[in-house]
Amino acid sequence: MSKPDILQIGPYPAWDVEALEARFTMHRYFExxxxxxxxxxxxxxxxxxxxxxxxxxxxxxxxxxxNLEVIAVYGVGYDAVDIAAAKARGIRVTNTPDVLTKDVADFGVAMMLAASRGIVPGEAWVRSGSWAAQGLLPLKTRVHGKAVGILGMGRIGHEVARRCAAFDMDIAYTDLAPRDGLPTDWTFVSDPVALAQRADVLFVTLTGGAATRGIVGRDVLHALGPSGLLVNIARASTVDEGALLEALETKALGFAALDVFENEPNLDPRFLTLDSVLLQPHQASGTVETRKAMGKLVHDNLAAHFAGQPLLTPVI
Known part of the structure; x- marks a missing residue:
């Protein structure tokens, strides 16, 4: 029996490629x-x-x-898939939710800590000899007890909030509506600007797409303010990158910790001139454990489709 032909858009880890090639005929579009x-x-x-x-x-x-029947996305976000075009043709779409949620939340909190406490410049201070020559690193700011805003209380936003609660942070969030079943001391704020005004740290954990494009714009950034910290572990499209750069350059915003960028990996070179940003190479889900689970879910969704079985994690 012939194996189904699959168009592979981008590279995967070797362990995923091996499993996919055993089950399907893979065509490496990216090469x-x-x-x-x-x-x-x-x-x-x-x-x-x-x-x-x-x-x-x-x-x-x-x-x-x-003859396309199914699109399997390696990742939670599927905003780069033309869902309308797929739906019009009856093409199924799957993604890989849940398996990366906690790793992404871990990484977001790690970026908050690194940015607030100067972990990266602290290591450079030691390596450069500045500690011995100039003494202690200039003082940074604490995390515990601060106010945190979660922009998007989905799976990842909820896990970020749970971790922030362990730091005794005051937690507020914005979503389409108040979420049921959350702790009573987590405050719903309907407006992103109002959320930013009350936050010391603003996490962006929204889904991508037209509805959230540029939602973190000049008003939100200026509301977060010159002592505020923006952490983006969502989609680059959720933040107006031009407004972000201007806010950082003029010090209207204190600091940004970013794992995603427009046109990545070729990010705007203006970011590289700023000492008020923590730059990461889109690695929030980048653990061996999560990537193996993501790859397996891509494989298993494709296998289920071609076996006539229900998809494990359908989008449509």
Whole structure:
């Protein structure tokens, strides 16, 4: 029996590739010099797409594959997939929720701690000899007892809030509506600007897409203020990057800890000139354990589809 043909949009770890190639015929789109020709030559055979959250699958690619049945996203976010185009064709879409939630929350809190306590410049201070030559690093700011705002109380936002509660932080959040079942001392704030005004630290844990694009704009950043810290472990699109850079450059915002950027990995070079940012290479879910679980879920969703079984984590 022939194996289903899958178009692989981006690279995966070796352990995922091995499992996928054992079950499917994988076509490495990301290695092709002429990608349009690569797709044309295989268009009639491709029945599935295996992609990554930030790479997605646009309408042009979906339209070019007449026998496409399923798109499996390696990641929680699927805003880079043209859901309308997929839905119009009856193409199923899956993602990998839950398996990365706690690692992303861990990393967000780690960035908060690193930014607040100067972990990265502290190590540089020691390595450069400045500790011996100049004495102690200039004082930083505490985390415990501060006010935290969670912009988006989904799975990841909830896990961030739970971790912040362990630091005795005052927790408030913004979402479409108040969430049931949360601790009574977690305060719902309907407006992102109002949330930022009361926060010392603002976490962005929103889903991507048109509805949240640029939601963290100039008003939110200025409300967070010159002593505030922005932590983005969501999608780069949720933050107006131009407004963020201006706020950092003018010191209207105190600090930003960022794991995501527009046009990554080719981020705006203005970020590199600032000492008020902590820059990370989109690695919030980057643990061996989580990446193996994500890869297995991509494999298992594809396998379930072609076996005529229910998808494990359907989007549509």
């Amino acid at each position: 092709a010099d002429d990608k349009a020709a690569f797709v044309r030559e295989r268009a009639d055979r491709i029945r599935g797409i295996a992609t990554r959250g930030e790479l997605g699958a646009g309408r042009d690619l979906i339209d070019a594959l007449p």
